[in-house]
Amino acid sequence: MSNPQETFAIQAHNLTIQRGNTTILNNLNCTIKAGQAVAILGPNGCGKTTFARTILGHIFPTSGSLQILGRTIGETNIPKLRKHIGIVNPTTDTSSIHTTGAIVDARLSTLQAVCTGFFATIGLYDTPSPTQIETASQYLHAVGLSHRQDHRFATLSTGEQRRALIARALVHHPQLLILDEPTAGLDIAGREQILATIEMILAKPNPPALIMITHHVEELSPRTSNVFLMRDGQFINQGPPSDIITPESLTQTFGCKVFVKKIHGRFWLEVLPEAWLDLV
C-alpha cells in the first residue's frame, strides 16, 4: 500500500530555526504536493536559503517539524534523503560549504561535477558507472554544454556553471528540485536560458516537485501553481500566483512600492522613481 505522506513533497509545521538569539525561521507552515511547481519570493535575509538548507538536512529544526518526501528531518537518514533531491544554488566556493551550501567541487571536470549528482556529494568520491557517465553526458548535451564536459568546472562562465548544476541536479531523477536563485549574476540571455530549461523540466511527464527561490517575479514559470511570500522567517502570504502577485502584497513583502503587470503569462514589476524617496 502506498504511503499517503508520499503524495507531499514538503510538509512544514511551525518550523523554527534559531541560531543564538536570532530566529531565522519563525513558526513557518507550508505544504507542497508531489510534482507541484512553487515559488518562494522574498527580500534579502528573510530566510529562503535557510529553508532550503533545512530541507536538505544541513540544519535541524529548533522546534516544529519538517517532512520531506514522507521522511521527517531529524529522524531520517539524510544522505539517503538527499539522493531524492536536486539542488542548484549560486555558490560554487567550496571554502564556504557550511555557510552557504556550495554543492560541487569546482576543481572537478564538468562531467565529473555532473556525476556528483548521482551520489549527492560535493566531491566525486564514488566511481560512476559507464551508464551514469553516459547519462551525465546526455544531460550536459541537453543544457548545451557537451563541448565543455572535459573542462574544469571552475573555468566555466557563471551561466555555464549554472546550466551544468541543473544537469547535475537532474541526473538522478529527483522527486524534489530546489532552485535557489538559479539566475543570480546572469545576463538576460543567460537568465532566459535557465528559465527555458526550467520550462523544459516542468513540461515533461511526471516532473519533480520544484521550488524556485527568487527575488524576481518575472522568473516565475507560467506553470507555477503556488507562490509563498516570505518575510522575517515566515510565509506571510501564499496561494495561486494570480491571487498573490499583487502590488499590495509585493509592496508589503519587499518594503518597496511596486506595480505589477502580467504579459504573456509572465509577471513584471514596475518601480516609479517616486518610490526612491521612501528608500533613502
Ligand SMILES: Nc1ncnc2c1ncn2[C@@H]1O[C@H](COP(=O)(O)OP(=O)(O)OP(=O)(O)O)[C@@H](O)[C@H]1O
Ligand atoms: N548560522 C547563522 N547564525 C546567525 N544568523 C544566521 C545564520 N545563518 C543565517 N543567518 C541569518 O539569517 C537570515 C536569513 O538568511 P538566509 O540566507 O536564509 O536569507 P535569504 O532569504 O536566503 O537571503 P538572500 O536573499 O540574501 O540570499 C540572515 O539575516 C542571515 O544573516
